[in-house]
Amino acid sequence: MPPDAMFSGHGLAVARTLPAAMPALARYWSDAAWRAVATMDTLRERAARMREHEAAGMPPLLHFDAEQVADGRDGSPPSNYRLLRITRCGSDHLERFVRPDAAPVVVVEPRAGHGPGIGGFRRDSEVGMALVEGHPVYFVVFDPEPLEGQTMGAVVQTLARFIDFVARRHPSTEPIVYGNCQGGWAATMALSHCNHRAGLAVLNGSPLSYWAGEPDVNPMRLSGAITGGAWSAHWLADLGAGRFDGAWLVQNFELLRPEGLWKKYDGLFADPAAEHDRFLEFERWWNAFYFLGREEILAIVRELFIGNRLQSGEVVIDGHCHANLAHVHTPLVIFSSHGDNITPPHQALGWLQAVYPSTQALVEAGQRIVYLLHQDVGHLGIFVSADVARREHRAILHHAAAIESRPPGLYEMRLTDAASEGAAPGAAFLPRRIEDLPFEPPGPGFERVSRLSNELDDLYTAWVSPLVRLWVTPQGARLQQQWHPMRTRVRGWSEQVQPILAVLPAARQALEAAGAQDTARASNPWFQLERAASAAVEHGITAWRVLRDRWVEASFELLHAPAPLGQAAGRLDIAQDDCRALAHPAAIRNTDAAIPVESSPNCS
Structure with missing residues (x-):
């Protein structure tokens, strides 16, 4: 039997193309090794810059x-x-x-x-x-x-x-x-x-x-309703010995669009040379966490974000x-x-x-x-x-x-x-x-959330806060803050934490000297396959986020703004349909247009 008879159609095309694709595969893997080392080295530099900025007292980051x-x-x-x-x-x-x-x-x-x-x-x-x-x-x-x-x-x-x-x-x-x-x-x-x-x-x-927004578009305005209002901010400030750690706010921003977090690191891995300076410039500011006082953060949450009292002229200044x-x-x-x-x-x-x-x-x-x-x-x-x-x-x-x-x-x-x-x-x-x-007034559910927040915060203030303040010491509060996930994920790439990371600059230079970096990777079919897989992951995260946000909307309606049960069920059905649509391969072609990224260094 002739060898070609063993194959037919697509199988024959693959068999003939495979030998030609092997050099491209070798170039891809050598370039992927360089990109992995270059990405880790950039994360090591980020940790070093964070340590230097903190040692300097975290001065304002101005170009001027x-x-x-x-x-x-x-x-x-x-x-x-x-x-x-x-x-x-x-x-x-x-x-x-x-x-x-x-x-x-x-x-x-x-x-x-x-x-x-x-x-x-x-x-x-x-x-x-x-x-x-x-x-x-x-x-x-x-x-x-x-x-x-x-x-x-x-x-x-x-x-x-x-x-x-x-x-x-x-x-x-x-x-x-x-x-x-x-x-x-x-x-x-x-x-x-x-x-x-x-x-x-x-x-x-x-x-x-602060209560205004569009259903299924602005889920952050409902976060206070899901967490019970101001008491959680009060508790975190008490755990900080009277200081509220800004890292919690930054973490909330990232959780709002988790696909943006994936895209930020994936963009760095895709082209470390092009993204290096911009990534480090942005991350130096993004990971500089400042503190607010307990009285200040509680007034912001109670009076503004939960109470929405600014537009009614009820916020007292002095x-x-x-x-x-x-x-x-x-x-x-x-x-x-x-x-x-x-x-x-x-x-x-x-x-x-x-x-x-x-x-x-x-x-x-x-x-x-x-x-x-x-x-x-x-x-x-x-x-x-x-x-x-x-x-x-x-x-x-x-x-x-x-x-x-x-x-x-x-x-x-x-x-x-x-x-x-x-x-x-x-x-x-x-x-x-x-x-x-075209802005509809907020529904009565927000008024109910405000009253519930006040009641829970009063209970926390009377019965729990004194015990937490008695237990927390300034030294313990600072130790907790140092172990916050937003800080440890950056410091984990420091040479002081992992001494082995000190070899990354030399490893990067050795790979570059060996010609591992492929500046023409965009035309490599294996790199294109990697990018398609990355886009699929990003859309999967987006689909999960859409479903999460729809569940938040539905939970808010069921708990604080009761509507006919069929409407809430319909909202969840729509959420599941949206997730299936986002996860469909055809949606991958519209990645950049569909997902604005807040936490990415590619803001410009």
């Missing part, structure tokens, strides 16, 4: 030189916040564009688990674009440790003093306050507090309406002044994204209908509000993406005077392409009506 001009410790009440003035931008010297008569920009960093830096840890950032547009720039930072007994009110009053301080230094023009996420709502509270004002306030990914959004007379720019599942447009804009019952009421209040929507960038991308900085943030600052001079009302800001390379984008301001905003 700065000098301190004010200290929150000097105020009353004091806080751990400080005000820096940007003095120089490395070899780029963007400070040469600054005009003495331009409005100063005050960038307020978010205090949400990480340290300060996202508004200015690269050249093309909020700070960089403000310098390019000619503005003197101030940067609000905070220290890793809170002051004893520091409260949310102390932070708000410190920000108000900083805004007033900058205004006095630049008496010819009012400052532009640039708030990122938590920094945005804190700055808004400062501007609503006892008639403080600025020329313009820009709120980037800042939630002001005993006689309330944070009332209706008292904010500074023009506002609200920048939000449909791809942001932490602060979606619902939470950035939903408060408008609660504070201003009509467009006429907004006009009569003399307020002007401009909103700018991005279609797909994720939460972190709003702050750290270079593309967003060059387009959206530069446009906001370039057109700040036009925004301030608009008649009272609500406007949507639409950007147009720049007239020339290097110029700022154009902008059109389209009048809008508050009555037409």
Whole structure:
């Protein structure tokens, strides 16, 4: 029998192709060995940088030189916040564009688990674009440790003093306050507090309406209902001897989109040479965990995220002044994204209908509000993406005077392409009506969650908290914090923990010298097969996450917002259908379009 007769159809093609594929397979395995060593070496470098940053006291991670001009410790009440003035931008010297008569920009960093830096840890950032547009720039930072007994009110009053301080230094023009996420709502509270004002306030990914959201899209707003409310934050602060570890908040961000965590490390393994610098730059900030005081985190959870009391004007700042959004007379720019599942447009804009019952009421209040929507960038991308900085943030600052001079009302800001390379984008301001905003008021289930949270927290405060505080010591609290999974997963790659890792740089160089690295791997069919398998894993994780989020929605409805049982069952059926659709191989082709990644270093 002739050899070819032994095969037919596809089998014959495989038999003829296999010998030609063997060299490609050998190249793949040698390159995979180099990529594995290079990836582990990058993780070793990450651990070393984390240790160096902690040993230095975890200073703010800024691309720019700065000098301190004010200290929150000097105020009353004091806080751990400080005000820096940007003095120089490395070899780029963007400070040469600054005009003495331009409005100063005050960038307020978010205090949400990480340290300060996202508004200015690269050249093309909020700070960089403000310098390019000619503005003197101030940067609000905070220290890793809170002051004893520091409260949310102390932070708000410190920000108000900083805004007033900058205004006095630049008496010819009012400052532009640039708030990122938590920094945005804190700055808004400062501007609503006892008639403080600025020329313009820009709120980037800042939630002001904490119960708002869209079913199956924004599951984080339901997390308090599933965990029982504020008592869990109280317990973690007690375990920390009065300090709440920001690593818990960062861990929550990662769990929100676990497929993003897979994509981050898989992207590094796929091309360690290209991803090395960007990965380490981002991870240095991502793994710098700061602390909040017990009183501060409890006020944030009770008053804002669980109580949603900001839009009703019930948050007390200092005993006689309330944070009332209706008292904010500074023009506002609200920048939000449909791809942001932490602060979606619902939470950035939903408060408008609660504070201003009509467009006429907004006009009569003399307020002007401009909103700018991005279609797909994720939460972190709003702050750290270079593309967003060059387009959206530069446009906001370039057109700040036009925004301030608009008649009272609500406007949507639409950007147009720049007239020339290097110029700022154009902008059109389209009048809008508050009555037409597509945000439904939150259901009664959130009120029930707020009451339940108060009851459970009262029980915990009365019966459990005293015992936990009696048992926990400062030394024990610090030991617990050092063993937090977010820290140990980084430190586990340190040479101090695993001395054998010291050989990785030499092993990497040896493999490179032997020609193991394949720069043309993208055309290797075995590498393509690896990428297809990785995409399948990513979609499997996504399918699990979708099912988890649907279960959270259904559980919330059953426990706190009872609906006909058929509706809840229908929601779970839809979840299972979505999971099957996501797991289908055909869905793999749409990986990049379907999954915005918040925790990836590939934010730009």
